[in-house]
Amino acid sequence: DADVTQTPRNRITKTGKRIMLECSQTKGHDRMYWYRQDPGLGLQLIYYSFDVKDINKGEISDGYSVSRQAQAKFSLSLESAIPNQTALYFCATSDYSSTDTQYFGPGTRLTVL
Amino acid sequence: GESVGLHLPTLSVQEGDNSIINCAYSNSASDYFIWYKQESGKGPQFIIDIRSNMDKRQGQRVTVLLNKTVKHLSLQIAATQPGDSAVYFCAENERGAQKLVFGQGTRLTINP
Numbered sequence: 001d002a003d004v005t006q007t008p009r010n011r012i013t014k015t016g017k018r019i020m021l022e023c024s025q026t027k028g029h030d031r032m033y034w035y036r037q038d039p040g041l042g043l044q045l046i047y048y049s050f051d052v053k054d055i056n057k058g059e060i061s062d063g064y065s066v067s068r069q070a071q072a073k074f075s076l077s078l079e080s081a082i083p084n085q086t087a088l089y090f091c092a093t094s095d096y097s098s099t100d101t102q103y104f105g106p107g108t109r110l111t112v113l
Numbered sequence: 114g115e116s117v118g119l120h121l122p123t124l125s126v127q128e129g130d131n132s133i134i135n136c137a138y139s140n141s142a143s144d145y146f147i148w149y150k151q152e153s154g155k156g157p158q159f160i161i162d163i164r165s166n167m168d169k170r171q172g173q174r175v176t177v178l179l180n181k182t183v184k185h186l187s188l189q190i191a192a193t194q195p196g197d198s199a200v201y202f203c204a205e206n207e208r209g210a211q212k213l214v215f216g217q218g219t220r221l222t223i224n225p
Contacts, residue, residue, distance in 0.1 A: 004156075033212075040122075042202060042215040043157070058212070090156050101147060102213060104156035 003027045004105035006091050012111045019078040021108050023091030029103075031096060032074035034058075034066060037088040037107075046089075049074055050096075081112040123220045132193045134219045136186040136203035143205040147213065148177060148188045152199045160188070160201075190221075198223050 004025045013019050023032065030051050035043040035058075045058030047066040055066060063085060065077045078085055088109055092102040126132045138146075144165040149157035163170045163177045163186075170177050176189040186203050200220045204213040 040218075042217045044215075045212060048212060092156075101159055101162060103159065104149075107154075107156050 004091060004093055004103055006089075006105040006108050008108060009106065010109045012113065013081055014113050015082055017081050017112075019081050019110065021076045021089055021091075021110070023074045023076070023105060025072050025091075025093045025105075027093050027095070027103060028071075029093035029095040030071065031094040032068065033092040033094070033102060034064075034074065034076045035090045035092065036060060037090060043090065046076065078110075078112075081110075083112045086110060086112045122217065123222070125222045125224055126193050127224050128193060128195060130193055132188075132190040132197065132221055134188040134190075134201050134221065136188075136216055138184050138186060138203070138205050138216075140205060140207055140214070141181075141184065142207045144208040145206040146177070146179060146186050147204045147206075148175075148186075149202045149204065149215075150197075150199045151202065151218070157202060193221075193223055195223050195225075197221060 007022045033048040034046040036046055037043050044060050046060055046064050047058050048056050049068045052068050052071055067075050088107050090107050091105040094102045147162040148160040150160050151157045161172045161175050161177050163179050168179050174191045178187045188201060190197055198221060200218040202215050202218045204215045206213050
């Protein structure tokens with residue numbers, strides 16, 4: 001969905017490096033989410049934010065941190081990347097005033113060597 | 114903990130046939146369900162949703178059925194086309210929980 005963009009789309013890094021993944025949206029939604037997807041598996045929630053001043057841990061927040069810089073921007077950081085954080089990362093947004101359906105970005109493929 | 118799961122990890126159908134993708138959920142407090150389609154290299158795309166006060170909802174070539182008695186959700190795709198090849202995820206939202214729980218996914222492949 002072009003309304004939700006993620007940068008970078010692909011990233012290869014080394015163990016111990018700090019990495020930031022960025023998400024921007026033009027949908028005007030208040031809620032933003034970060035998910036991780038491992039090969040052949042579903043989506044696991046890392047962090048979510050219901051507005052600029054709200055940050056909540058998801059199922060697998062250890063090793064990750066987030067920053068909600070503005071309504072439209074939500075970034076995910078890996079403070080010290082490790083190989084088992086190699087995965088696809090998706091950002092999503094939703095508008096609770098309607099149905100809370102989440103709309104996803106195109107994903108970032110992260111490889112930690 | 115309670116979670117959403119899928120009966121089958123893969124499903125192969127002939128082009129033109131109808132496809133039925135199943136999903137079992139265990140959280141009786143869930144009141145909103147969504148089906149997503151994920152094509153290779155892309156993010157999940159919303160297909161159709163249904164609230165717990167309904168048992169059927171139809172879209173363009175897709176129908177979602179909800180059976181709350183047995184906690185079962187299904188996605189029916191009519192006249193399956195090659196472009197329907199993807200992984201399909203169901204997701205549930207528990208009333209008041211304000212976040213979705215996703216199932217593992219079913220890969221749908223279309224045979225010519």
